Amino acid sequence: MATWNDIAAFVRSEYRVIEDTGDEIRILIEYEDDRSQVIMVCREVLDKQEDWVQVASVCGLVADVDLHLLLKEIGETSVVCGAVIMGEHVVLRHSLPLLNLDINEFLDPLQLVADTADHLEETFFGGDGY
Template sequence: MATWRELVTFIKQSYKVTREEPEEIRIRLRFRKDDEEPERTQLVVIAREVLDKREEWVQIATPFARIDEVDVRAVLEEIGHTTVVGGCVVMGDYLVLRHSLPLINLDINEFTDPLELVTGAAETLEEEFTGRDDY
C-alpha cells in the first residue's frame, strides 16, 4: 500500500466508516472485554498529512477526554507507563492519542497494528479517567 487512495479503499473494506472527506476518514471501532461487559466504542480520525510539501503521511487520532475534566498530569503519567505507540496531544478542548506513519511503502500491518494499539489505549484511558464512553 503506497497511496492515500489505496489506504482509504482498505479502510472502507475493513471498518465501519462514519464519515469520509478527501483528506480524512472516520471510523468507529468496537471493544468488549468479555460477554458480561457492555460494548464500548472509540471514534478514530485517519487523516492524510503532507510533510514538507512532499512526503505523504497518515495520522491516526482518537480523542478520549476533555482537558477540563481530567487531571492532565495523571493522564500523561499513565501514558508514559503503559502506552507503547502514540503520543498525547491537546486538540481544541480534547486530549487525543495519535500516531503518524509514512504512507510510502506502508504495509497493512504497519497500519492496522498501530491503529489497534492507539485506539485500544485511548479506550482504556477514557474508561479509567472519565468513567464514560463518549468517544
C-alpha cells in the same frame, strides 16, 4: 509503496465508516463490552512533499482530567501514540509515512491507538463519549 488512496480504500472496506471527507475518514471501533471508540484516519503531507497517514482518537476534555496523571499512564502503558491537546480535547495520535508502508505497520498502531484511547477514556473520564 502505499498511497493515501490505498489506505483509504482499505479502511473503507474493512471498518465501519461513520464519516468520510476524502482526506479524513472516521471509523467506529466496537468492543465486546459495548464500548466503542471513534478513530480518525487522516492524510497528512509533511513539508508539502511526503504523504503520511495519521491515526487519532479523542479520549476526553482537557478540563476534566489531571494531565500529569494521564501522561504518566501513557508513559507507563503505551508503546504507540502521543497525547496532544486539540481545542478542548485530549487526543491520542500516531503518524506513519506512507512511503514503503506495509499494511500491518498501519493495522497494529490503529488498534493500539483505539484500545489506548478507550482505556484512558474509561479510566480518566469515566465514560464512553468518544
